[in-house]
Amino acid sequence: MSRARGTVAIVGIADTPVGVVPRPGATGLCIDAILGALADAGLPKDAVDGLVTLNPTAEPYTYHAEAIAESLGLAPSWCWSTLTGGSSAIGALQQAVHAIDAGACEVVVIAMADSLRSGLTREAAVAMQASTGHPQFERPYGAPVVAHYALIARAHMHEYGTTPEQFAAVAVATRAHAARNPAAQMRTPIAVDDVLASRPIADPLKLLDCSLVSDGGAALVLTSAVRARDLRRPPVYFLGAGAAVGHEHVSQARSLTTSAAVESGRRAYAAAGAGPREIDFAQLYDCFTPVVLIELEDLGFCAKGEAGAFVAAGHTAPGGRLPVNTHGGLLSHAHSGHPSTLFAITETVRQLRGECGERQLARAELALVHGQGGVLSSHATAIFGRAPR
Amino acid sequence: MSAPRRHVPVPTAETAPFWEGCRAGELRVQRCRACGAAQFYPRALCAPCGSRELAWERGTGRGTLRSWSIVRRGVNAAYDADGPYVLVLVELEEGPTLMSTLVGVRVGPALDAAEGVAIGAPVEVAFEAWQEGATVPRFRLVRRPEA
Ligand SMILES: [Zn+2]
Numbered sequence: 001m002s003r004a005r006g007t008v009a010i011v012g013i014a015d016t017p018v019g020v021v022p023r024p025g026a027t028g029l030c031i032d033a034i035l036g037a038l039a040d041a042g043l044p045k046d047a048v049d050g051l052v053t054l055n056p057t058a059e060p061y062t063y064h065a066e067a068i069a070e071s072l073g074l075a076p077s078w079c080w081s082t083l084t085g086g087s088s089a090i091g092a093l094q095q096a097v098h099a100i101d102a103g104a105c106e107v108v109v110i111a112m113a114d115s116l117r118s119g120l121t122r123e124a125a126v127a128m129q130a131s132t133g134h135p136q137f138e139r140p141y142g143a144p145v146v147a148h149y150a151l152i153a154r155a156h157m158h159e160y161g162t163t164p165e166q167f168a169a170v171a172v173a174t175r176a177h178a179a180r181n182p183a184a185q186m187r188t189p190i191a192v193d194d195v196l197a198s199r200p201i202a203d204p205l206k207l208l209d210c211s212l213v214s215d216g217g218a219a220l221v222l223t224s225a226v227r228a229r230d231l232r233r234p235p236v237y238f239l240g241a242g243a244a245v246g247h248e249h250v251s252q253a254r255s256l257t258t259s260a261a262v263e264s265g266r267r268a269y270a271a272a273g274a275g276p277r278e279i280d281f282a283q284l285y286d287c288f289t290p291v292v293l294i295e296l297e298d299l300g301f302c303a304k305g306e307a308g309a310f311v312a313a314g315h316t317a318p319g320g321r322l323p324v325n326t327h328g329g330l331l332s333h334a335h336s337g338h339p340s341t342l343f344a345i346t347e348t349v350r351q352l353r354g355e356c357g358e359r360q361l362a363r364a365e366l367a368l369v370h371g372q373g374g375v376l377s378s379h380a381t382a383i384f385g386r387a388p389r
Numbered sequence: 390m391s392a393p394r395r396h397v398p399v400p401t402a403e404t405a406p407f408w409e410g411c412r413a414g415e416l417r418v419q420r421c422r423a424c425g426a427a428q429f430y431p432r433a434l435c436a437p438c439g440s441r442e443l444a445w446e447r448g449t450g451r452g453t454l455r456s457w458s459i460v461r462r463g464v465n466a467a468y469d470a471d472g473p474y475v476l477v478l479v480e481l482e483e484g485p486t487l488m489s490t491l492v493g494v495r496v497g498p499a500l501d502a503a504e505g506v507a508i509g510a511p512v513e514v515a516f517e518a519w520q521e522g523a524t525v526p527r528f529r530l531v532r533r534p535e536a
Contacts, residue, residue: 126464136400137430137487139396140397141468142396142465142490143476143488151457152456164500202461203458204500
């Protein structure tokens with residue numbers, strides 16, 4: 001893990017439009033993202049010898065990556081689809097780095113898209129809604145995923161005195177970032193009172209504590225740092241990653257308030273040779289507002305129980321000491337399901353390249369991206385930089 | 390589409406004795422003969438020590454609330470027949486935690502308005518017969534006598 005840093009770079013990125021995007025559907029969005037990222041990299045499709053995708057809820061295929069390769073006329077030597085929920089994109093990226101380092105392939109595309117807003121049949125929407133939890137010991141109780149996270153929110157309030165106002169501050173800071181991003185789905189600024197006054201969904205969580213439901217996708221092109229030097233875009237270097245799984249079902253969590261992000265973060269920091277104090281900005285998985293607080297704590301940005309006050313003080317907002325989710329996150333930019341952490345990575349690349357216009361951070365050298373899937377179950381953390389370190 | 394129904398558990402080889410216990414009015418847990426740990430949900434081996442020497446025992450059916458949420462809308466209309474309900478994590482007296490819902494609690498429209506529900510509150514099992522022969526453990530608050 002620690003032997004080489006910055007051997008692989010992201011050399012091309014693309015997001016599709018996000019929000020309500022009825023056409024072209026999940027397959028077409030995935031293809032558009034791939035072609036967009038290759039154009040950004042200045043590489044022809046025939047250069048691609050590695051492909052990772054994620055089977056979407058809308059327009060699924062039995063062998064998704066193979067179907068996408070077939071649609072594009074590719075014959076990759078390394079081709080698979082993944083599913084670890086919101087950590088999928090980082091997990092795939094970590095494996096792609098290993099494959100490039102090992103010489104298994106040279107140019108890898110990671111592409112994921114879904115059409116949760118416009119593309120689901122009624123049956124698929126019902127099945128997705130009912131899919132949270134252990135099939136025998138949790139699903140019979142009929143609780144949607146937000147209620148599973150509400151159990152975590154309540155426990156954090158009880159253990160650390162965290163308040164609904166502090167959860168709301170996460171949504172407010174994230175919306176302030178989205179207001180600066182023309183691509184974001186929700187850009188109208190909100191205040192803490194707006195969040196508190198929004199409809200209860202699963203107490204203590206309210207509508208504005210919850211992420212969006214979106215269509216959209218994104219893609220990355222990765223290659224070796226050596227080859228990256230000859231390409232048209234400034235390379236963004238992969239410096240290290242770590243993954244960790246603590247449980248799958250919330251009823252089995254060893255702790256409701258401390259997650260396996262502790263371990264994934266520690267592994268990523270060790271691999272990158274950096275610590276939380278050196279990170280200029282972070283993109284943290286924000287399916288529901290309390291998750292951001294737990295991640296800030298577990299990844300070492302705050303002591304345990306102090307993230308609520310940290311966010312309420314504005315430290316994660318635009319101009320704060322640790323801007324978080326500079327694109328607007330899942331709360332305000334887009335949440336098209338499992339692909340969504342790719343948006344956090346493409347935004348990170350844009351910030352590190354210096355392409356973000358109005359929302360460009362003054363200092364963007366080193367960034368952390370964290371994704372998690374399930375109910376704080378499957379974690380992955382990655383660190384990127386402008387230099388190979 | 391047919392009317393929405395509650396999701397019933399489909400027992401597997403590891404879990405069948407648990408669901409048989411529910412039908413018999415017992416909340417059963419697995420006990421490891423090697424290390425003594427109690428385990429829920431049922432599995433093929435003791436997760437902490439790896440032993441396959443697991444015995445079934447009748448639990449007390451009592452525990453305390455580890456967390457809770459008012460579910461304003463369940464995953465389908467079958468869950469909403471009686472209005473919003475309280476989802477809980479119950480820490481059993483034997484040690485393990487399980488998910489369930491509360492019976493006999495009045496829920497109001499205001500945020501967190503669920504009478505008597507709090508982390509640490511004592512609860513006891515209340516079995517409920519559902520469709521297709523399934524009996525599912527729910528819980529009720531145990532009212533402490535006035536001091
Ligand atoms: Zn044991």
